[in-house]
Amino acid sequence: MRKLLKTVFLVDLIQGLWVTLRNQHPKHIYTEQYPAQRPKIAERYRGAPRLNIHPVSGETLCIACNLCALACPENLIVVTSERNEQTRRKELTTFIYDTSRCMFCGLCEDACPVDALELTQDFELASYTRDGAIWDRQMLEEGPKPTRYRY
DSSP states (O other): OHHHHHHHTTHHHHHHHHHHHHTTSGGGOOOOOTTTSOOOOOTTOOOSEEEOBOTTTOOBOOOOOOHHHHHOTTOOEEEEEEEOTTTOOEEEEEEEEETTTOOOOOHHHHHOTTOOEEEOSOOOOOOSSSGGGEEOHHHHHHOOOOOOOOO
16 A cells, blocks of 8 residues: 555655755855866776877887787787888888777876876867767877867
């Protein structure tokens, strides 16, 4: 009988609504003014990937060892290289990183012996197409370019 009365009078619904209404007081509301004020990001946050370049020579630090691609559990990194006949060293030709499948675990960053690949604190990775989530070498070296809003 008690269960029937609770069902008829919607006691559970009213209790849930009371919790919601109780927390709607303006002192409990917190709103970030996002485009105008940038949110504070945690120090250990892992966001958009970046290929670091040498500050003096302007060349990428990547030695095309392919360890980042091997360490990635999602197999989303593709590294191709060619051997330079004069120096007998491998030179990076293409570096492709699929951010749509990345879970930002940081294993690729840890595997890199020369710290060429880095997960930055950039969090604005949205794009209008799926192709926009596949970053090539140039995009990785430049980093994401989010829209800056002005008021």
